[in-house]
Amino acid sequence: MVGTKDRIMDSTAELFRRQGYNGTGIKQILAAANAPFGSLYHFFPGGKEDLGAQTIRSSGQLYMELFATIAVQAPDVLTAVSDFFTGAAQTLEETDYADACPIATVALEVASTNEPLREACTEVFDAWIGGASAYFTAAGIAPEKARELALSMLCLLEGAFIFCRAMRSTESLHVAGASAVAAVREALESAA
């Protein structure tokens, strides 16, 4: 059986990615998690902000692991990048354009208004950039170039999420994916 704390965090993660931090109420989270009100402040003494910070870190890490899973299954780097964008597009369509990046909405909301949550987002993004950089470096790309490539790929992904969700179309995700694959291909050819 899944513990109450996990149920709360799972519901929070799902609601945050769809409605953001300010758009999600505590009562809504608890109703979705089918959790008692008192449990929230038992598991998260710091209240909504505490819950938010833990959820950001948790779902951020989960999302990085999703990329790692896809990367392990793919035969090569180019396929991995392509599969990741394609998979994101498919998820978006299946969820009626709701489930894209788990923390982007929250990141923009809190960047100028809530320092602890902003720092949680920074940590997640740092891990993503570091993870992708290491992945490209392992494929034979120079560290500095690998970081630029990782940053570009993530920018393409996050930007595409915005357009896809707002415009209810996966076009930008497919175009951005193709663009990311092309950039990685060039870097690989230069390295060889």
Place this chain on the structure above:
Amino acid sequence: MVGTKDRIMDSTAELFRRQGYNGTGIKQILAAANAPFGSLYHFFPGGKEDLGAQTIRSSGQLYMELFATIAVQAPDVLTAVSDFFTGAAQTLEETDYADACPIATVALEVASTNEPLREACTEVFDAWIGGASAYFTAAGIAPEKARELALSMLCLLEGAFIFCRAMRSTESLHVAGASAVAAVREALESAA
């Protein structure tokens, strides 16, 4: 003298880009605009949503005009794209990482929760994509390729804004800008 309605919309635009839609209260907007409470529902009978829709369209168009202004002043296409990213990075630093995209935060917030506002964002994004596509087409790039280029550039820009604001660094904007310039250069060379 600037009319009350314009003052309200200006304040709304500034607050939306920093705190998003849900994070911005009507009283805060009116206080910032130094406008009386009654005026809001006089000029925006539909309330906050009405104000939000008009502000999204207005600030979205203003932002497109900003790109047009930079493009006109630049000697060539590559310089224009480069200047736009550099200018965005400079603005971000000058405003303590607050002023990036005028509607991205709102777009993510409302994409799955508020259909009228989502449609307003779609209109703005459509105009941006169309405008950038036309700009690249005028530079000699085939229409289909121009649209892909426009989409990639905008994804890079929007994605970079997320990382820059959350991480309080302009690194991603500079890397994304370089990536966008490289993509446009290749397209121009292929077209020639």
Place this chain on the structure above:
DNA sequence: GTACAATTAGATAGATCGCTCTAGTGGGTG
């Protein structure tokens, strides 16, 4: 000057927000 519309002004309603509080339940341990 008068009349009429546009705008300003703010009190207040009604709902919801995050959060605190006390009381109670249930299961494992001595």
Place this chain on the structure above:
DNA sequence: CACCCACTAGAGCGATCTATCTAATTGTAC
């Protein structure tokens, strides 16, 4: 059995949210 601790349960507080309401004021055309 008694005890304790983790957890459940929900009433209710003060604050804040959007929106409505009436009334006063301002601007303008006749």
